[in-house]
Amino acid sequence: MLLSSMRNVVFGYGEAPVVQGISLDVYRGEFLGISGPNGTAKTTVLKLLLGLLKPWSGTIELNAEAFGGAKPTIGYVPQHAASFNAGFPSRVIELVRSGCHGRLGLFGRLGPEQERLVRSSLEQVGMWELRRRRIGELSGGQKQRVCIARALVQCPDVLILDEPTTGMDARSRTELYRLMRHQTRHHGITVVMVTHGLEEAERYLDRIVTLERTEAEAVGETAAEADRNDLDDRWETE
Numbered sequence: 057m058l059l060s061s062m063r064n065v066v067f068g069y070g071e072a073p074v075v076q077g078i079s080l081d082v083y084r085g086e087f088l089g090i091s092g093p094n095g096t097a098k099t100t101v102l103k104l105l106l107g108l109l110k111p112w113s114g115t116i117e118l119n120a121e122a123f124g125g126a127k128p129t130i131g132y133v134p135q136h137a138a139s140f141n142a143g144f145p146s147r148v149i150e151l152v153r154s155g156c157h158g159r160l161g162l163f164g165r166l167g168p169e170q171e172r173l174v175r176s177s178l179e180q181v182g183m184w185e186l187r188r189r190r191i192g193e194l195s196g197g198q199k200q201r202v203c204i205a206r207a208l209v210q211c212p213d214v215l216i217l218d219e220p221t222t223g224m225d226a227r228s229r230t231e232l233y234r235l236m237r238h239q240t241r242h243h244g245i246t247v248v249m250v251t252h253g254l255e256e257a258e259r260y261l262d263r264i265v266t267l268e269r270t271e272a273e274a275v276g277e278t279a280a281e282a283d284r285n286d287l288d289d290r291w292e293t294e
Contacts, residue, residue, distance in 0.1 A: 057083065057084045057119070057121075057122050058081060058082075058083060058084075058119050058122065059082045059083055059084045059118070059119055059122045059214070059246055060081075060082045060105065060116065060117060060118045060119065061079075061080070061081045061082070061115075061116070061117055061119075062078060062079055062080045062081075062104065062105070062111075062114065062115070062116050063079050063114055063115045063116075063117075064077050064078075064079060064113070064114040064115075065077070065078050065079070065104060065111045065113070065114035065115070065116060066111060066112045066113045066114055067100065067104060067109060067110075067111045067112050068112065073112070074097040074100055075097050075100055075101060075104065075111075077114075078101065078114075078267075080101070080105075080265060082105070082214075082246060082248060083246070084122050084244065084246055085240050085241075085244045085245070085246055086240060086246060086247075086262040086263065087236055087237055087240045087247045087249070087260060087261050087262045088246075088247065088248045088249070088261065088262060088263050088264075088265065089249050089250075089251055089254065089257055089258070089261040089263070089264045089265070090102070090248065090249065090250045090251070090264075090265045090267065091250070091251055091252065091254050091264060091265070091266050091267070092266050092267035092268060093268075096267035096268060097267065098218075098250045098267055099134075099135055099218055099250065101267065102216055102218055102248070102250060104116060105216070105248065106130060106132060106216060123213060128213040128214060129210055129211065129212045129213050129214075130212055130213065130214045130215075130216065131207030131208065131210050131212030131214070131215045131216070132207065132215075132216045132218075133200075133203050133204055133207050133215075133216070133217045133218065133220055134218050135218040135219045135222070135250075136222070137199075137200065137203040137218075138196055138199030138200040138202070138203050138222070138223060139199075140191045140192055140194075140199055141192060142192040142193070143192055144190070144191045144192040145190065145192075146190070146191050147187070147188055147189065147190055147191065148178070148183060148186055148187045148188070148189050148190075148191060148194070148202050149174065149178070149187040149188065151191055151202055151206055152174050152177060152178055152187075152202060152205045152206045152209055153166060153170075153174055153209075154206065155177075155205075155206040155207065155208075155209040155210050156170045156173070156174070156209055156210070170209075173209050173211065174209055177205040177206075177208040177209040178202075178205050180205070180208065180235055181201040181202070181204055181205045181208075181232075181235070182201065182228075182231070183198065183201050183202055183205060186198065195223065196222065196223025196224075197223040197224035197225060197228050199223070200220060200221070200222060200223050200224060201224075201228070201232075204217070204220060204232070208239075212245060213245065213246065214245070214246045214247075214248070215236070215239065215245055215246070215247045215248070216247075216248045216249075217236075217247065217248070217249040217250065218250045219250055219251065219252070220232060220249060220251075221251065221253060226256070229253065229256055229257075230256065233256065233257050233260040234260065236249065236260070237260045240262070249261075
């Protein structure tokens with residue numbers, strides 16, 4: 057089912073467009089990869105999809121029927137989300153719990169169901185054993201996992217990840233791709249991920265959208281189907 061669509065979207069900063077004439081469909085329950093060289097406005101495209109930026113022209117539409125008429129819940133892990141310094145005071149479990157406040161309100165108390173979701177999200181990214189550790193004490197890859205757990209605890213309809221494997225080693229990156237594939241296949245979550253690592257990720261993706269910049273056209277888009285066969289859905293913790 058069609059989830060959202062962009063049609064002939066143009067957007068820029070200042071006077072020059074950085075996204076010009078892009079059209080893109082996103083489908084429910086797919087794992088979509090967005091790739092392209094630096095300077096092709098990949099993060100800008102994500103922000104347009106999220107409604108954080110308004111296009112100069114063209115249309116961006118959500119299919120309300122895909123969400124049963126309800127407002128969709130969108131989890132977003134921005135680029136450099138894990139750039140906490142060593143003095144960041146919160147502990148892992150506190151940061152992930154804060155992801156529940158969108159539903160409960162800032163001062164809402166977490167009940168047993170929310171605590172179960174917190175534990176499940178941390179276990180899925182292999183960080184439950186480090187739940188009492190301070191965020192500032194973690195490695196870059198561990199911080200990134202915690203940020204992804206915080207997004208998962210929201211039970212999102214759509215999960216948008218901007219370069220989520222920054223700071224992760226090869227094994228952790230593969231585990232993340234397997235987890236995202238599991239979320240789409242077994243939980244119906246739509247995952248849109250910006251990545252440079254197509255050689256690692258493409259076998260887990262349903263589609264790949266490649267953004268390109270040319271002299272004649274600021275940003276164009278092409279799509280290719282990725283191999284879906286023989287995927288292992290396990291999330292292997294270290």
